[in-house]
Amino acid sequence: EVQLVESGGGLVQPGRSLRLSCAASGFTFDDYAMHWVRQAPGKGLEWVSGISWNSGSIGYADSVKGRFTISRDNAKNSLYLQMNSLRAEDTALYYCAKATNYDLSTWGQGTLVTVSS
């Protein structure tokens, strides 16, 4: 069974950093691009960042560019999101998603990040 499990969320003060992780299982991790998508409380989905299977292609939403860094470790079947200079507007449930071609075919259950003093 394909499974994605996010971790690393929590309460953090504005301006501080947090690192999210996503553990993948049930599929050949290094065959697929991976993405982070977030959802602020009561709001819609927002694509945050994506990384190709070999880390050769990386992209970010304008709202996080320069502050967030996506990475992956194929040996550990893991995806990461380093979030620096966090702002209140980064408060959201962060989902990890597996990409199949140009769609997000499998999603984790998310990890909640709350940015507040």
Add this chain to the structure above:
Amino acid sequence: QSALTQPASVSGSPGQSITISCTGTSSDVGSYNLVSWYQQHPGKAPKLMIYEGSKRPSGVSNRFSGSKSGNTASLTISGLQAEDEADYYCCSYAGSSTFYVFGTGTKVTVL
């Protein structure tokens, strides 16, 4: 990159058909036949319902169908059922820098 535009809400009676529109630009929806649609029930993760504009993943009911014309994509749910009540989001590939852009979301209510 601006979010794709969807109606905030759509409703229908059981057995009816409804259509949700998703309007983008020539930089996203209009440039690629790579629109996907996601269903999200409250407190749950999104689920892929349509990919590459009109294709259904295995296990998704054939009551769900997708299409595109110009800069607007559409999701049609036929034979509406109570279990279809959820939020629906479109998503388009937007190029090699900003990979994806989501729609604003549509709440479907089954009357």
